[in-house]
Amino acid sequence: MTTGLIFACAGAILFTMGVAGVMLLDHLLRRILAFNLMGSGVFLVLVGLAQRAGNPDPVPQAMVITGIVVAVAATALALALARRLFTLSGGYTLPETPDD
């Protein structure tokens, strides 16, 4: 097993955990953290799989940096929304879906 593959498998596991967290957890902050875990998992796969004969490939590195920027922006938005929800409802959990 090459290092790249180990990285990729670890990334896949992290990603799965992250997705499960975003979907299953209740607390908004935990869900936002889970999303970041998910993102890190993807980046790990990207960097891990893209090693060409031991030499680092610049393109996925650039992709990861862009991805991190996007993830930071998404996290910031999520945090702002969560804080706003807290001031309005006093809690960090989403209310049950109102049916209509």
Added chain:
Amino acid sequence: MTINEWLPLAVIASSLVPGLVIFALPERRIRLRTGLNLFAALAKLALVAMLLAGVAAGEDYAFRYAVLPGIDLAFKADALALLFVSLSAVLWLFTTLYAIGYLEKAPHRSRFFGFFSLCVTATMGIAMAANLFTFFIFYELLTLATFPLVVHRGTAQAMRGGTIYLAYTLAGGALLLIGIVWLHSLLGQTEFVHGGVAAAAVPILGAEQAWQLQGIFLLLIAGVGVKAAIVPLHGWLPQAMVAPAPVSALLHAVAVVKAGAFGIVRIVYEVYGIEFAESLDLLTPLAIAAAVTIVWGSLRALFQDDLKKRLAFSTVSQVSYIILGVALFGPLGTVGGLVHLVHQGIMKITLFFCAGNYAETLGIHKVSEMNGAGRRMPWTTLAFSIGALGMMGAPLTAGAVSKAWLIDGANAANMDWAVWVLWTSSLLNAAYFLPILWRAWLKPLPAAWPDEHIPAHGWRETAWLLLIPPLVTAGAVLAAGIFSDSAWSPLAWAQLIAQREYLAVTP
């Protein structure tokens, strides 16, 4: 574009454009609206007259516009189209006049007349459609444009009637759509051609497609049969009676049921071709369905006390005369069916105008309230009597002409049972119309009318605009009967069509 391309479009635009303008007019611009309505109706008549003269002389009027690859929006004004176009254009004028009188001081008249014009536009499109695709477009437009008219009164009962109407017609439209698309994917086109587009394609298709063509025929006929009110698809028609009288006239005589019957004519003659339809064993089931409808409608009409409901079931029965005529294999039946398309229109519109007059003037809605109505409203009742006698097929009326041709057609096709159906229906017609006439003319006046709105002024038994249209159409019923041999009668035109449809197949 040549004038021969413009004319069909102009006929459609002559009601579409005024209709759209009327929507935009404020409610209080009564004069402008009325003027626009009448101008449009007269302009349409003038255009139709030009078309009639041209087609009689052998001109071709057609227009085509590609919507998708291989699918065209296409119009053609042939003899058959003009039969329906002229009927609708003439009756539109009278219905408009009648509606102006009927809806005086009623709310939402801009909306009413706007949709009214759209209805007639749709009817023109149906009549002049040159392929099933175009036919379907206007067929559905007709459904949409009539719904606001049916529910115009805005009462809960009107909504119920409107909903039932929509449920039937939209479901019918869906069946029709499957049929058309299936046919299109089978043949690659759905043009209306003399002798039938399917008949022409059979040598290419081979015989194993026969069951598909039979299935498509069933879908198509079921689709248009909803509007033509073939039993058991007729349930909406009596329910739609909640609409105001001009709308009922429109539904029964000018537009909706006629659109269905006309669709059947096109499908049998120009999609399948009469001989090909016969060879697929499609005509006899159609004739049986028509016969059942004729008898069933008449039977139901017998037991209705509501005047408009009785007329509605009478329509169910009478429209199937057209279908029966189409389904009788032979030119005589064709002439009878086609001419009945016109004759039933003028007779039934007379009856509905009169029923509206009774309701508006005296508040009469039921047959049992009709006692002595003939003495109070002699002119209206005279018109009603002419219409009713025509429906029975009494001599000198339009009805006699259609029935004679239909019976000849049935005899020529060796379908004795069809002759019996026609005679039975005539007897039933008499059984449900004669009591009305007897009550109206011979029973004494009641102490008070149910709800008298319009007092009599000497000769003028009701408002002028309500009285003139039924008198004119009643006159037309007589004229079409008495002068049926003249060159410009509906009968002569129907003969011209039959000649062209049949000559195309059997030279």
Added chain:
Amino acid sequence: MTDPLAWLILLPLFWATGAFLLGPGRGARLAIAGVAVQLWLAFALAAKVGAGGTAPAGSAASMGTAIKHAIGGWGAPLGIDLAADGLTAVMLLLTQGVALPLLLFARGYFAGDSAAVRYFWPLTGFLLAGFNALFLAADLFNLYVTLELVGLAAVGMVAMSGTAAQIAAALRYLFATLIGSGMYLLGVALIYGAYGTVSIVTLTPLVNADAPTAVKIAGGLMLLGLMLKTALFPFHYWLPPAHGGAPAPVSALLSALVVKASFYLILRLWTGPFAPLADAVAWLPALLGSAAILWGSWQAIRAVRLKMLVAWSTVAQLGYLFLIFPLLGADGLALQAGGMQVVAHGLAKAAMFAAVGVLIHVTGRDAVADVAGAASRMPVTLFAFGLAGVTLMGLPPSGGFLAKWLLIEAALAQGQWWMVAVILSGGLLAAVYVFRVLRQAFLLVPNERRHRFAKSAPLLEWMAFALAAASVLVGLRGMEIVRLLGAVA
């Protein structure tokens, strides 16, 4: 301005920033002027594309012969390429064509409502920039970035007026869209690992039926993520609260355009690089689409609130888009049907949300029952709702009708009778929920039960009407769209 490609992305970014600095009043005017120019650019681009080749849209050939632009003079693989073919041109035209009347509508709608409106104009700018960049992007990774840009701007718009319910809907939407794009990005990573490129043109010839498992997993992940973002049943749970809760212009933008962006991406990938792998799973989106049509329509029929009705109708209408996948064949009918449905639904749904916005504004309540008697007060709005309904029901001569016609024809050609049944029952169910509103509006209300109607603004009514009329009239210009989609032989 010789190259419309770059300007279609730069222009909205510029006016978004400008609108943020200038504030709602002048910002709105700037935004509307900007979108007008974009619409013109989109037309110019469409003319250019239409004059070019007529290879089937989405195929490798069409991407190859498409109009290209290398940003900053740096082409692939190091730089970023923009490319436009027929499908792109249609989507760009739709986006700007829907946005312009909606922005005019929004200007009237938000007049005197300063808190919410502050962020509307800049966010719309970013949203449109995201769209245009997405449609023009030529590689998988850029598609990811633009997808996120669209998603984040859309979430911001849902949260705009800042009530607890809207924030909750926005968060739910945010998590859904983040999971979706996360899955997509993982797919991109796997693809890069397998082939060392993310350019669609380069990838297309590389992927074949016996591709490595990683690629198949990547395709599955990307499809799943995008279906989540397109709110395909059963991933639709986030859509009704988000679309039904936002202010009317925002709902219109979301329902008409945002969900189409991820659908565009599915279509692009499905007909492009993943075409050799797609046949095996084509029935899955079709089945889910059928379920969406039936379930969404049923929920729309049951909805109490007007906006929920329209939002559930979106769930149903998106289902039609997914029916095309098993039918994508050489005849191109299904692709034309999909394109036509995207355009027709985009226009109609924008019109419907706008009309419903006016109704709610005037009656003061968001309930189907409360539109009783509206027909006589707001005929134009009701007409707009009705015409949009005609498109959704698939009645002629609307664009929705042509889409349905093509779809039925494609289904018949392949003997998929069950699909014909689904399409037609979907149309009838749509009739039920559209006429539920219309018949309520035609009902006469006794005076004592009638609540007061506020005054309606003509501009709002006519913008809704313009969109609805466009959704119907586009049916008469089917040739142009089909030709642009490049499917005319």
